[in-house]
Amino acid sequence: MAKVRVRDVELNVYDQGNGDPLLFVHGFPLNHTMWQQQLKMFAETNRVIAPDLRGFGESTVADGPLSMEQFAEDLNGLLDTLGVEQPICYCGLSMGGYIAWPFLQHYGPRVGSLILCDTRSAADTNDAAENRRKLATAVLKNGSNVAAEGMLPKLVSPPTLKERPQIVDSLRAMILATEPASIAGALEGMAVRPDSTESLGEIQVPTLVIVGVDDELTSPAEMSSLAGRIPNSVFVEIPGAGHMSVMENPAAVNEAIGRFLASSP
Numbered sequence: 500m501a502k503v504r505v506r507d508v509e510l511n512v513y514d515q516g517n518g519d520p521l522l523f524v525h526g527f528p529l530n531h532t533m534w535q536q537q538l539k540m541f542a543e544t545n546r547v548i549a550p551d552l553r554g555f556g557e558s559t560v561a562d563g564p565l566s567m568e569q570f571a572e573d574l575n576g577l578l579d580t581l582g583v584e585q586p587i588c589y590c591g592l593s594m595g596g597y598i599a600w601p602f603l604q605h606y607g608p609r610v611g612s613l614i615l616c617d618t619r620s621a622a623d624t625n626d627a628a629e630n631r632r633k634l635a636t637a638v639l640k641n642g643s644n645v646a647a648e649g650m651l652p653k654l655v656s657p658p659t660l661k662e663r664p665q666i667v668d669s670l671r672a673m674i675l676a677t678e679p680a681s682i683a684g685a686l687e688g689m690a691v692r693p694d695s696t697e698s699l700g701e702i703q704v705p706t707l708v709i710v711g712v713d714d715e716l717t718s719p720a721e722m723s724s725l726a727g728r729i730p731n732s733v734f735v736e737i738p739g740a741g742h743m744s745v746m747e748n749p750a751a752v753n754e755a756i757g758r759f760l761a762s763s764p
């Protein structure tokens with residue numbers, strides 16, 4: 500791991516391997532370790548870059564709202580600082596996907612291919628935004644465990660929740676290690692993010708869309724419709740997995756990513 504100064508923050512970054520660059524962008528309120536099973540495998544064939552976003556993991560704690568635009572700017576600055584000149588494969592899960600939209604909008608030429616896991620292009624409904632603000636208030640008052648207890652049952656499939664404590668404990672630990680201010684900041688940033696559905700038709704790069712069959716937060720139906728709007732896309736459903744498909748069934752996810760990378764120019 501390395502600490503890399505980007506704009507006004509220090510980002511903690513996993514940067515290993517050689518070959519075509521593959522950028523992994525984690526979900527909320529997690530950190531780069533959620534990609535552990537992908538990092539191990541793809542560092543053998545690619546340059547794998549997996550940062551902790553501003554406010555998360557071992558990166559600088561955030562203060563105030565954290566917009567998806569700001570995260571995208573940080574990622575662009577990070578790639579500059581790391582001297583990445585070739586087009587990357589951008590792989591984001593959930594909030595990592597929300598950040599892909601402004602990243603594509605502002606730094607499109609940097610993206611050679613795209614992997615979208617368990618995410619959506621739609622903005623929050625008023626109710627969803629309101630719930631995020633309530634959660635932010637509760638977390639600031641009572642701590643990150645409020646987010647952990649509220650979110651864990653929705654992050655993984657029912658069988659994972661019941662029978663795979665290692666995955667649940669690891670997710671809980673990531674959430675508890677995140678400062679309340681960063682959780683609240685990202686909740687506000689997600690609540691105000693714009694709808695990106697109209698821009699999906701403009702994505703020209705090869706795109707892989709992945710979803711856990713039991714994903715309750717970003718359903719297979721919603722992701723299938725997202726994939727249907729992206730001209731050059733492949734849609735893959737991951738069995739035995741919920742929202743955290745990449746942790747719950749890494750073998751199937753890695754197989755899909757490996758096949759996609761081999762077939763992308």
Ligand code: MLT
Nearest residue numbers: 526527592593594595716
């Ligand atoms: C995530 O996994 O990043 C979150 O579920 C995103 C969200 O809360 O919308």
